[in-house]
Amino acid sequence: MAAECRRSGLGTKLTVAAENALAVRGVREVELETAIDNAAGIAFWTSRGYRTVGTIPRYYLNRVDALCMTKFLPAPYGQLQNPSRGNCPWREDSTGDGCNFLPNVA
Numbered sequence: 001m002a003a004e005c006r007r008s009g010l011g012t013k014l015t016v017a018a019e020n021a022l023a024v025r026g027v028r029e030v031e032l033e034t035a036i037d038n039a040a041g042i043a044f045w046t047s048r049g050y051r052t053v054g055t056i057p058r059y060y061l062n063r064v065d066a067l068c069m070t071k072f073l074p075a076p077y078g079q080l081q082n083p084s085r086g087n088c089p090w091r092e093d094s095t096g097d098g099c100n101f102l103p104n105v106a
């Protein structure tokens with residue numbers, strides 16, 4: 001987002017549109033990374049309901065750690081929930097993608 005456009009709600013609008021587009025296609029979880037020193041990014045994703053689930057050491061420039069953040073997307077009205085996931089969407093195992101998940105961090 002261009003600096004002069006920040007804090008005007010554009011990031012929220014773009015993210016809501018992306019989340020909705022994913023949800024109607026059956027995506028139920030979004031994962032992202034943000035640098036641990038990116039206070040604005042962390043605040044933004046937290047405001048959007050993303051929660052920190054782990055870290056990736058030296059993810060950026062082999063120097064700065066990343067936070068792994070996730071959000072579960074509700075099924076749009078009229079779509080069935082994934083029966084294999086039930087009512088407990090939190091994953092208990094690592095995907096093996098290098099992210100050290102902390103299952104007790106909400």
Ligand SMILES: CC(C)(COP(=O)(O)OP(=O)(O)OC[C@H]1O[C@@H](n2cnc3c(N)ncnc32)[C@H](O)[C@@H]1OP(=O)(O)O)[C@@H](O)C(=O)NCCC(=O)NCCS
Pocket residue numbers: 001002005006007008009010011012013033034035038039040041043044045047
């Ligand atoms: C992160 C970014 C996309 C947010 O976009 P934005 O359009 O400014 O965000 P919004 O205006 O929709 O903000 C929504 C909420 O996020 C939080 N937020 C956003 N920027 C924030 C900041 N600098 N400090 C604290 N909270 C912030 C606030 O809760 C805000 O709500 P509020 O303005 O009512 O207080 C934008 O700052 C950006 O492009 N930054 C540079 C690139 C970057 O860091 N991207 C993220 C990489 S992971």
